[in-house]
Amino acid sequence: MTTPQDQMADETPVALHVEAGVATLTLSRPAQRNSLSEAMMASFSQRLEQVSGMEEVRAVVLTAEGPVFSAGHDLKEIQAHRGDADRGRAYFAQTLERCSALMKAIVRLPQPVIAAVEGMATAAGCQLVASCDLAVAGAQARFCTPGVNIGLFCHTPMVALSRNVAPKHAMEMLLLGEWVLAEDAARMGLVNRVVEAGSALGTAQGLAAQIAGKSRVPVRLGKAAFYAQAEMGLDDAYAYASEVMTTNMLARDADEGIGAVLARRTPQWEDR
Structure with a gap:
């Protein structure tokens, strides 16, 4: 059955589907690598606010279309403001404030949020995974905070990352900017479970169903x-x-x- 939430899916960057007490949020801009653009963050925030008020929703699963879970901030949007009178300072501050508010909204959502990660989660995309309460990764998933490689330390992703993994693991990711494979991400505590590639969503929804069955x-x-x-x-x-x-x-x-x-x-x- 098509729900009103499903009907809205094609109109926004974040689709919403609710079934049996579980809300599935899907980042739906694969051509843009599901980057956290202005439109994506606005849609995401609206969906979280919508879900928070839905008494029938007991758990939330976050997934993404395409080979990239999320590539983090939209660098094209950021670079477009380099020519501003303040060299982009106000825009950068506003963008980071919006992103931080989004991550805090996930933490403060009444329902537990489970990330289902296939493919790459980089920079603020990795921050997004770290902000969720639980995370399931497909065997081919990879994680990275690569800002240091382009002259930009991942300061805000650091906040969520450092609250998930041991300090030396966090600093290694932040200072080296290297890829972390799914199995290593599980060992470090960034994800809970590693499953066969392509089955992260099903596993996450199974966990959500377990939670939905509790008081x-x-x-x-x-x-x-x-x-x-x-x-x-x-x-x-x-x-x-x-x-x-x-x-x-x-x-x-x-x-x-x-x-x-x-x-x-x-x-x-x-x-x-």
Whole structure:
């Protein structure tokens, strides 16, 4: 069945399809290597805002058309502003602010987001993968933060990257600008699983379906709490986590879930 979301797919750079509690967002500009152009970022942000308000959506999968997951910022758009009176300073700052807002929106989305990566994810495209909660990579996928090779350190991708992998792995990627193969990306913690080439989307959707089968209450509380406590000191993190878990324990579904374990039956979630 064609949904209103599907009907909008051809009109925007990011297509949306919703089925069985899972929203699939698809970067749909393969000819432009799914670069994060102004249009792409605007469409992406709109889709995230749309999905955040959809109660039926319990998990999100992010995928892309073509051989490149995302090549990062649109360098042609950037170079076009070199001739501005300020040599592009205002445009560059605005572009990076929009990109940062997009990445933060993924982290702050109520639903978990799973990247399904086939092909290349470079610069801000690699940042996009690192910003997702989970990531599945096809065996031929490759990752890179190559800014240093063109005189431009990947400063903003560094933020997401350094929150996913160990410091020395992050610095190696940022300083050398070399390709990282899928298996190495998994070893470093940038992706969760490496699967047969061409099956990343199916695997990611399977994970999303698993999440969609759980109560919405702990998943949403848990995602928000995970990122909040990560920015705190140890004492504050435990105090905060204890407060959130107390709230979770008072939820109807926590009562139902614990009761189901004790009674050895399947829980019946009410999402409250």
